[in-house]
Amino acid sequence: MERSGAQILMQILKDEGVDTIFGYPGGAVIDIYDALAKTDIRHILVRHEQGAVHAADGYARASQKVGVCLVTSGPGATNTVTGIASAYMDSIPLVVFTGQVPRPLIGNDAFQEVDIVGITRPCTKHNYLVGNIEDLPRIIKEAFHIARSGRPGPVLVDIPKDVGNNYMDFKRAPKKIHLRSYNPTYKPNIKQLKKVKDLIKKAQRPVILAGGGVILSNGSKELTAFARRTKIPVTSTLMGLGAFPGSDPLWLGMIGMHGTYRANMSTGGCDLLIAIGVRFDDRVTGKTDAFAAQADIVHIDIDPTSIRKNIQVAVPVVGDCRVALENLNSLLDKDDLPDLEDNRKEWLNLIAKWKSTNPLAYEQKDSIKPQYVIDKLFEITKGQAIITTEVGQNQMWAAQYYHFDHPNHFITSGGLGCMGFGLPAAIGAQIACPDKLVVDVAGDGSLQMNIQEMATAVQYGLPVKVVLLNNCYLGMVRQWQELFYDKRYSATHMEHAPDFVKLADAFGALGLRASKPEEVETVLSEGLSSPQTAIMEFLVEQTECVYPMVPAGSPITEMLLV
């Protein structure tokens, strides 16, 4: 049957199970939008294309599906770049469709032409310019396959207008994808895993470091079983929060620059570090020479480039986290483990001592402490909410004081650290999980970067909640200035901000404000239980800092405490 490029795109999206697209129309994609209108695929009209990509990112993480965006050429395409870069850094599966000027005009500086394939080459897992309508079905299939397999990531497909509105004879997309050079390794080498098992049997002071890879591989259950059975305490990166239950006695808290005292000390003192699905970011390792210096390091990762990039390891294991953990668990089943109860006693006691230093303590006095707000948020939501964050102090407090028992409940821009991520990501997560409570923990600076998406949330009746920790500062930068730049607060004071309560109202949402500690609980309860989209603003202690803090480039065992 003769089908247009736009119709073919729609049919393959349906085949791929796509039910939601985040996007923004324009001339170059008007034919695709016309075809979209004739399907039952839900389109979420954002207010800025950056919002579309972050929303698709939040959707992908909350649903474990591929997030899909559709935007026009030129400015529509360039507006997606920050969102794509964030998804790339965090290995989130997205397929972004951009319109392009008609093929005869490409290269002519045509109206709304940009070389988006060139621009996004370094921040996509792969990208395509569709040169012929005949290539379209194959390219779309490949795009989804590449985005979701192996180490996931964003894929961009640039579709010239005259590919979208040309016709070809089309029945169905190819079933088989043939990429001769792309074949991710899921099954790890058993020999390597046996070495890991032997190291576990020998170890006196082992630690597990779990990362975003555990969540991406859907391996939390296997990780939890593995840790409990080997009685190995677990820390995680920011991206790994929720991979292991935050309420488990073996949980050490987050590692790294703003990690807990016990997590960083345990990593410094361990003799075996089993790193699973992490990429040893500098926020995690601090000074690399001093990182886990006494330990044999095992590193399980699906992407060979992650291994030995920053940290030398004793046992590299290339493979999928979930498969590797499954295999390790069955190797352990077949083996006699030494008496772990006895074996671990000393180590776990030492960790308990570190824990009792309680560096996350704060005193709630006259003005609202941001930590207190997150504590209360955790309490009231019973730890069951999906939390997205903006970037900065708000993000770190959310990570430290909200304890995650489940994967895919903490959604944050970790690698790019992209302010303006949280609100659109919350919208995406809410669409993926309509019955869940979704809360964006925000700072006043970040929230203003994509505040326009409030309108999107209201338009689609999404009861997303913003918990705004308003300190009138670009707090995290201010903190660095306080600690390392002699308190010269260069350009970090946001002297003027909108009235967020009125602003919420203007968007047709609920706006609430707490300026005293005793108002915190009421505002949270009222805001969270409302069926509306809501901004809850908390006027918090303006100069509060995030602790512990490891100064950049120091060993992670050298922390500034309160």
Next chain:
Amino acid sequence: MDQTRHVLTMLVDNQPGVLARVVGLFGARGYNIESLCVAETIDSQVSRITIVTRATEAGMEQIVKQLRKLINVIKLRDLTGSKAVQREMALICVRAKPEYRAEVLRIVDIFRCKVVDVGLEHYIVEVTGDAAKLSALIKLLMPMGIKKIARTGTIALFREPK
């Protein structure tokens, strides 16, 4: 840390933008390219890229892994230290005033290269060989005055078992 010279040869999809991906990766990650050579293979869908680079051992491991990760890189081999044939070609335009002509020709003869263009005051010499041979020739021609030079950069092939 010691940097050593590596010759990387790779088969890539012969499509627009593929070279940009490979070269862009070197640029973005701060790896250097000493020479670069690209052309189609017998299979018109596939090109061979040969890159000479300098890196530490750890740096090289990352470069190789990152290149293999590119979807369009089909096969990659580090030919350094292995049994590979390495060749480079250069066209050298050398000044050849009457009093030097005999000397240039003698050098050309010794190096078994060819004069491919002759003018009143110049020769263009074509030479093929490994990097050492080319440098030696250039050194000898230098006193005569080299007007222009074009080098292909190294290409290499793994020697099949005998």
